[in-house]
Amino acid sequence: MSSLNKFFGGLKQAGVSGRGNYFPYANAKYRLNISRFFYKSDRKDVFVAELDVVETLAFSSSKSDVVPPAAGERRSWVVDMTKELNMVQRDVNGFVLATIGVNVNNKPEAERALDQIEGLVQFAISDANPFGGSPLDLETYEHKTKGKGNDFTIHNWTPSASSAGLDAWLAKLPRGQYVSPNLTAAKQGPPVSAPAQAAGAPVQMGGRWFLPQADGSLKPIG
Secondary structure: OOHHHHHHHOOHHHOOOOOOOOOOOOEEEEEEEEEEEEEEOOOOOEEEEEEEEEEEEEEEOOOOOOOOOOOOOEEEEEEEOOOOHHHHHHHHHHHHHHHOOOOOOOHHHHHHHHHOHHHHHHHHOOOOOOOOOOEEEEEEEEEOOOOOOOOEEEEEEEOOOOOOOHHHHHHHOOEOOOOOOOOOHHHOOOEOOHHHHHOOOOEEEOOEEEEEOOOOOEEEOO
C-alpha cells in the first residue's frame, strides 16, 4: 500500500492537531494567504503548503539572528509522511480545518468537518488548487528542549475572520467525486459528469493520477 493510500485510509479517525514545526523560531502572530497546498512524492512523500505572509502582527525571538518574515514573503510548511502516521494525519487535518474556517474547539462543527475530511483533503491537494488565495492565521511559540540545538517552534493554525466557512467549502466539493454519503444533497457541490462518476473520478496530484477508493484511499493509476 502506498504512503498516500495509508494516509487516507485512517484520516477520519486521526482527529485534529493545529501544530507543526515551521516558520522562524519565535513567539509571533501572522496573517497569511495560502498560495497552494499539494502532495509530492518525487524523492519523499510530503504534503506542502506554500504560504504568503500578509502581515506580522507580533514577533519576538530569544535568538538574536532571527528576524520576522516580511510582508509578501513566501514560506513553506512541509509534512513528512515518513513520520508517525497518526501525527501526520492530525497535523494535516488541523491545517485543513483552520483553512476552511473551523475552530477545533467547536466540537460539533469540527465533527461535521472531520466527517468529510478525506474528501476535503483530496480536493485541497488536487490540481484545481482550491485553497489558493485562502486566508489563514498562525501563532507560533518557542519551545526549548533539553537536547542541545533541538529547540523548535510550535505552530497553532487558526481560522481567519474572513474565512468562507465550513458550509461554503462543503458546497464546493464536486458531487460524487470527493463527497461522502453522509453529506446531504443540499450541501453538495455541482454534479460531475456521468463518465467521471463511472470511472471513479480520477484525481490528478503532483503530476500523477489516482483513483479514489470506497474506503477513502487513493489508488495510483499506471
